[in-house]
Amino acid sequence: MLNYDCVIVGGGPAGLAAAKTASENKASVLLIERSGKLGGILNQCIHDGFGLTRFKEKLSGPEYAYKEEERLKGTDVVVTLFTFVTSIEKTERGFTITYVSQTGVTHVTCTSLILATGCRERTSRQVAIHGTNPAGVMTAGQAQYYINILGKMPVKKCVILGSGDIGLIMARRITLEGGKVEGVYELKPTPSGLTRNIAQCLTDYDIPLYLSHTITRVYGADRLEAVEIHQVDDHFNVIPDTKRIVKCDSLILSVGLIPENELSKSLDIPMNNRTKGPSVDQEFMCLVDNVFTCGNAMHVNDLADYVSESGEIAGRNAALSKKAKRDLLEVNSDNNFAYIVPNYIDFNKKIDDVIFYFRSRDEFKNKRLKIYQNGEVIFKKVYANLKPPEMEKIIISLKQKGELTFKLEDM
Amino acid sequence: MKEYTCIVCPNGCHLTYDEKTDIVTGNKCPRGVEYARSEYHHPVRSVCSTVKTTVKGYPVISVRTKGDIDKNKIFDLMKEINKIVITDYLTIGTVVMKNALNSGVDVITTTDMVKGD
Numbered sequence: 001m002l003n004y005d006c007v008i009v010g011g012g013p014a015g016l017a018a019a020k021t022a023s024e025n026k027a028s029v030l031l032i033e034r035s036g037k038l039g040g041i042l043n044q045c046i047h048d049g050f051g052l053t054r055f056k057e058k059l060s061g062p063e064y065a066y067k068e069e070e071r072l073k074g075t076d077v078v079v080t081l082f083t084f085v086t087s088i089e090k091t092e093r094g095f096t097i098t099y100v101s102q103t104g105v106t107h108v109t110c111t112s113l114i115l116a117t118g119c120r121e122r123t124s125r126q127v128a129i130h131g132t133n134p135a136g137v138m139t140a141g142q143a144q145y146y147i148n149i150l151g152k153m154p155v156k157k158c159v160i161l162g163s164g165d166i167g168l169i170m171a172r173r174i175t176l177e178g179g180k181v182e183g184v185y186e187l188k189p190t191p192s193g194l195t196r197n198i199a200q201c202l203t204d205y206d207i208p209l210y211l212s213h214t215i216t217r218v219y220g221a222d223r224l225e226a227v228e229i230h231q232v233d234d235h236f237n238v239i240p241d242t243k244r245i246v247k248c249d250s251l252i253l254s255v256g257l258i259p260e261n262e263l264s265k266s267l268d269i270p271m272n273n274r275t276k277g278p279s280v281d282q283e284f285m286c287l288v289d290n291v292f293t294c295g296n297a298m299h300v301n302d303l304a305d306y307v308s309e310s311g312e313i314a315g316r317n318a319a320l321s322k323k324a325k326r327d328l329l330e331v332n333s334d335n336n337f338a339y340i341v342p343n344y345i346d347f348n349k350k351i352d353d354v355i356f357y358f359r360s361r362d363e364f365k366n367k368r369l370k371i372y373q374n375g376e377v378i379f380k381k382v383y384a385n386l387k388p389p390e391m392e393k394i395i396i397s398l399k400q401k402g403e404l405t406f407k408l409e410d411m
Numbered sequence: 412m413k414e415y416t417c418i419v420c421p422n423g424c425h426l427t428y429d430e431k432t433d434i435v436t437g438n439k440c441p442r443g444v445e446y447a448r449s450e451y452h453h454p455v456r457s458v459c460s461t462v463k464t465t466v467k468g469y470p471v472i473s474v475r476t477k478g479d480i481d482k483n484k485i486f487d488l489m490k491e492i493n494k495i496v497i498t499d500y501l502t503i504g505t506v507v508m509k510n511a512l513n514s515g516v517d518v519i520t521t522t523d524m525v526k527g528d
Contacts, residue, residue: 046473046521052420060459060521062473066503148461151471176460191484196425199416204456204482205466303421390421 003336004030004078006318007097007110009085009186009263012040014295015116015302016068018309022114023075025319029110031072031079032099038116039065040077041141046148047169053305064304066270080405088113088266094290108333112290112318115264115278119257119296125160136224140254143298153177159227160184161215165193165302165389167254172201174252175409181205182246185213185229187236190257190363192389194302214238218251222316227251240328259384262310274339275299280330281346282354283317284310289326291401292318299341300355302391306357324348329403336361336408338388345404352397360408367408369394374402382411413452417443418517455479458488459521462507464497469524472497474507478516488512 006022008015011033037043042050045061052058055067072079083101094111123138135179138146138154144166146154155174160167162272171181184202189212191198202209210229217240259277261269270287272279276342277298278286294314295307307410327347331340337368338359345351360367364386371379377398386392386408398404417424419442424464426437437445442493449455456477474495480488488511495507503521508518 042523046456046461046475049421049473058457060473060475062522063503066523100413146475148471151461151463176458176485195416196418196421199423200418200456203416207504390423 002030002106002108002243003098004028004110006030006097006112006315007108008032008116008315009097009116010034010040010083010116010118010295010297011038011079012295013042013065013068013307014116014118014297014311014314015040015114016065016072017308018075018114018116018294018315019079020075021073021165021312021315022319023072023077023315025316027319029075029077030095030110031077032080032083032085033081034084036081037174038069038081038359044144044148045169047173050304051301058296059214062362063303068308069256075108085263088263088290090249092268112292112321114292114294114314114318115261115286115297116293116295116314117260117263117297119259119300121166122253122256122258124253127253127390129215129218131228134218134220134222134224136220136250137218138194138250138252140164140170143207143250143252147177149175150360155179155180155250158252159229159248160214160252160254161196162186162253162255163191163193163211164207164254164256165197167196167252168201170252170254171207172205173203175207180270181207182248183208183209183210187212187214187232189234190387192254194385194389195363213304215251216243219245224249224251244358257296259297259300261297264291264293264297272339272343275341275343277296279343281326281344281349282342282351283321283346283349284314284342285321285346286315287328287344289323290318292322299339301357302389306391306393307333308330308345309355310357327401329401330411331356331404331406333358333406334408336364336367337406340406345398347401351399354396354398356394356396357391358394358406359388361388364408366411369410370407370409372405372407374399374400383408413447413451417446419446421445441457443492456482456485458485458492460489460492462492462495462520463486464524466497466500466524468521469497469506472501473521474518475517475521476516477506478513479516480511480516484512484514488518492518500526 005027042061042065503523
């Protein structure tokens with residue numbers, strides 16, 4: 001049985017970056033990718049705007065993936081494509097991974113494991129819509145795959161439910177390819193996607209965005225024929241006399257992403273209720289020793305640049321990981337936060353230059369972030385604007401042991 | 412006074428442009444000033460799309476403008492892009508349309524086509 005220092009599951013931007021830094025830090029690395037191409041979902045994200053921080057230029061998804069793949073050249077990283085992990089078992093010395101590839105079933109062992117499995121889109125099964133079950137109801141990512149990879153238009157006239165970034169990007173893409181987007185409907189009173197995507201994908205093409213609206217029913221036997229739309233109140237309850245029927249052949253869902261963690265479950269890795277990914281410390285090690293996670297498997301990021309950054313951290317730490325007893329304290333917050341990553345600090349590890357990513361729960365103006373430790377304020381920062389779709393990042397050097405509490409206070 | 416959302420980076424700054432004084436406010440960086448002025452006088456955009464190929468395994472490949480073109484020429488450009496058919500393996504960054512619509516901007520591939528894919 002082959003043994004590696006580090007096995008990485010998932011060859012998207014998180015896994016690619018992790019493979020690079022793990023290898024740089026002298027680990028033998030096996031990078032496992034399910035599809036026939038590295039780069040993950042970036043390959044179908046043909047729009048530009050990637051890499052502004054990481055590469056200081058505006059790249060499309062495939063170009064970003066290409067650059068990341070190029071960085072692996074000259075390293076000893078072993079890549080296996082068309083490879084699907086079927087099980088992971090914890091052993092006394094590390095992990096045994098079973099995978100299926102073009103050469104059959106293989107078992108390998110490793111000391112540390114990085115789960116870089118990305119995220120999944122929520123589907124129509126996860127948003128309650130009444131009515132029939134016709135063709136033409138698809139996620140934004142599916143529509144993206146049809147158009148950008150297969151070169152097929154799945155849509156003539158569509159309605160988009162949810163204002164997530166991929167939905168906005170697809171509104172523009174469908175319009176450019178001659179399809180009609182009747183409107184984007186968002187349940188919440190604020191958009192889910194980045195402000196600039198509202199501007200460059202909807203406003204530029206006169207596509208209306210209806211906030212506090214939802215789709216309540218679909219019509220059509222074989223193919224979607226129409227959708228029923230209602231306005232909702234502050235508690236997301238449908239307002240009865242606001243019913244509207246819109247004829248369309250497709251309904252595109254952009255209703256959120258969830259970290260993909262089927263494999264984490266088999267290792268009984270404790271999950272975080274807020275990020276929906278595994279709970280991690282500042283090295284992005286899960287609460288099961290020597291299992292790391294990064295990218296969208298850890299929490300859903302809004303920029304690939306952050307995904308790569310977290311991959312680098314996980315890769316480096318997986319390579320350098322030593323067996324040591326952990327001294328974990330949870331990172332607490334008031335209820336103005338959607339989440340904070342890392343969820344724990346391990347005070348037996350390096351505590352300077354700790355990266356924190358966080359999202360606010362609501363849109364806020366003029367708030368002061370204060371971080372408390374042992375009754376003292378150890379960090380302050382003023383935010384003129386905080387929006388849930390826009391993740392914030394701070395770097396803090398901790399000086400001593402003690403539970404951290406994040407608070408957003410009025411100015 | 413005109414109001415714009417800056418699309419240069421993910422910050423998405425809310426810009427205000429005073430056309431009388433040429434002053435931009437609300438920007439966190441100098442690119443916002445440039446963007447607001449351009450948006451008022453001569454709005455431009457980059458365009459990303461796909462072109463057809465006859466190469467096995469690649470029904471389409473991704474392309475983009477290597478720079479910005481006039482915002483009001485986007486659909487004209489899309490018509491031209493959709494006429495292109497690629498017949499051989501191309502490396503990433505290959506020009507598939509030179510000087511698109513006389514804009515001085517080329518359209519380039521953004522995928523590396525690999526034999527045996």
